[in-house]
Amino acid sequence: MKFAVIVFPGSNCDVDMFHAVKDELSAEAEYVWHTEGSLDGYDGILLPGGFSYGDYLRSGAIARFSNVMNEVIKAAEEGKPVLGVCNGFQILLEAGLLPGAMRRNKDLKFMCRTVQLKVENARTLFTSRYTEGEIIDIPIAHGEGNYYCDEETLEMLKENKQIVFTYHNENPNGSLADIAGITNERGNVLGMMPHPERAVDTLLGSADGLRLFQSIVKNWRESHVVNA
Amino acid sequence: MYKVKVYVTLRESVLDPQGAAVMNSLHSMSYQEVQDVRIGKFLELSIEKSDRDIDFLVKEMCEKLLANTVIEDYRYEVEEVVAL
Numbered sequence: 001m002k003f004a005v006i007v008f009p010g011s012n013c014d015v016d017m018f019h020a021v022k023d024e025l026s027a028e029a030e031y032v033w034h035t036e037g038s039l040d041g042y043d044g045i046l047l048p049g050g051f052s053y054g055d056y057l058r059s060g061a062i063a064r065f066s067n068v069m070n071e072v073i074k075a076a077e078e079g080k081p082v083l084g085v086c087n088g089f090q091i092l093l094e095a096g097l098l099p100g101a102m103r104r105n106k107d108l109k110f111m112c113r114t115v116q117l118k119v120e121n122a123r124t125l126f127t128s129r130y131t132e133g134e135i136i137d138i139p140i141a142h143g144e145g146n147y148y149c150d151e152e153t154l155e156m157l158k159e160n161k162q163i164v165f166t167y168h169n170e171n172p173n174g175s176l177a178d179i180a181g182i183t184n185e186r187g188n189v190l191g192m193m194p195h196p197e198r199a200v201d202t203l204l205g206s207a208d209g210l211r212l213f214q215s216i217v218k219n220w221r222e223s224h225v226v227n228a
Numbered sequence: 229m230y231k232v233k234v235y236v237t238l239r240e241s242v243l244d245p246q247g248a249a250v251m252n253s254l255h256s257m258s259y260q261e262v263q264d265v266r267i268g269k270f271l272e273l274s275i276e277k278s279d280r281d282i283d284f285l286v287k288e289m290c291e292k293l294l295a296n297t298v299i300e301d302y303r304y305e306v307e308e309v310v311a312l
Contacts, residue, residue, distance in 0.1 A: 057269075058296055065293065094296065101298035103238075104245050148242060148299055174245070 001220045002028040004042040006072065006088075008052035008063045009034070013085065013197060017048040020197040020213050027217055032068060039071040043220055044081045047072070047088030049141070049195060059102060059144050060090035069095055081125055081216050082189045086142055089181075089191030098184055098191045099157070100149035106174025110143040114205060116168040117180050117194060121161045124183055125219040126190045129211035135168050136208035138194040145193040147175035147182075160185055165192055229311060230275045232286055234304045236295045237268035268300075274309075282306055 003021045007014045014031060022029040029046075032039065039045060052063035063069070069091070076082045076097050084092040092098045105111060114137050122132040130136070149157070154177060157163050165181035173193070181192030196209025238244045247265040254262045271294060275282065286304050295302040 057293070061293060061296065093298075099298075101296050103242065103299060106243075106245050108245055108249055146245075150298075174243075 001043045001217050001224075002030070002041065003044045003046055004032040004039055005029055005046045005048060006068055007031050007033055007048070008050070008066060008091075010052045010054055011048050011050035011087070013049035013087075013195065016195070016197040017046050017085070020200045020209070021046070021217075024200045024210060025213055025217055027213075034063070034066040034068045036068045037071065039068070039075050042075070042080075043224070044216055045072055045075050045083070047082070047084040047091055048197070049086030049088060052087055052091065055087075055144075058090075058094070059087060060092075060094040063087075063091045064094040073097060076184070076189050079186065079188050081220070083126065083212075083216070084189075084191040085195055085197060086145075086193055089193055090144065092189060092191045097189050098182060099153045100147055100176075100182070102144045103146040103148050103174075104144050105142070105146050105172070108143075110141075111145070111172045112139075112141040114139045114199075115170070115172055115194065117165045118168040119164070120166055121164045121183075123161070124164055124187050124190065124215075126183070126212055126215050127164055128219060129215040137199065137206040138196055138209055139198045139205070140172060140194045141198075142173070142193055145173040145175060147173075147179045147193075149176060156185075157182055162187075164190060165194070229277065229309045230273075230282055231307045231309050232273040232275055232282075232304055233307075234271040234273065234286070234290060234294055234302060235268060236271070236290075236300050236302045237266050239299055239301050242299045 021027045119130040119134045166178040196212040199206040199209030246267045251265040290302045
């Protein structure tokens with residue numbers, strides 16, 4: 001399985017994302033610059049965190065119109081797994097691949113620490129190696145992670161089991177329904193504020209994020225490799 | 229040439245944490261009269277005249293990029309500037 005790690009001007013978690021899949025999983029991975037006009041040949045798309053285009057105007061608003069995003073949208077429509085973390089999540093929201101929008105954190109602070117997440121749905125291609133209801137430790141690092149959507153959208157998210165991760169015990173940013181991560185209706189696009197790529201080794205404080213990437217690879221192998 | 233002023237604010241139904249913080253500060257400065265503060269963005273665009281309708285252009289820009297209509301409202305004023 002070959003991953004594309006999309007790099008925008010201002011991305012700063014691209015190396016961690018690359019490390020997670022390339023070094024920890026021994027999957028193939030390449031950095032893809034935001035000007036690229038094709039994502040052919042990649043089986044999974046990773047949008048890393050950071051401050052793309054300085055977060056000018058709104059987080060993710062300008063990155064959403066970069067050349068490569070047309071290809072990310074195409075890959076999502078083809079059913080390829082697309083993971084956006086932190087700023088990557090914000091870009092997916094701006095691009096309309098996921099519903100809703102981000103507001104400033106409720107107390108206006110940039111939060112940077114490890115939090116507990118509850119796995120709400122373990123039947124996605126991103127979470128099959130977790131168990132439903134499991135509590136995992138994953139770091140957050142954001143100033144705008146206060147997820148918002150209208151009531152109708154929230155009902156839809158609940159009904160389709162699109163809420164994949166919620167904050168456990170405490171809600172650090174004020175996000176609606178404690179939402180930390182959601183998928184699209186089809187289930188092949190996941191956006192989440194916490195950083196699984198920063199939790200792939202106990203040396204880093206937690207290895208709970210590793211299984212997310214393992215789930216993606218496992219799902220891909222099962223559907224693409226004969227006699228897997 | 230047109231000078232276009234675009235105002236982008238959080239929707240009424242969306243809590244504005246920045247505005248709330250500023251209002252608390254104003255209250256602590258004894259401006260108890262302040263009932264609400266909403267913080268938004270002000271953009272000033274200089275747009276060349278073309279055969280494309282100015283209202284159509286500005287609306288499209290607002291919907292596509294300048295505002296996120298999931299959480300934000302926008303309004304704008306168009307002023308025609310006569311070249312000297």
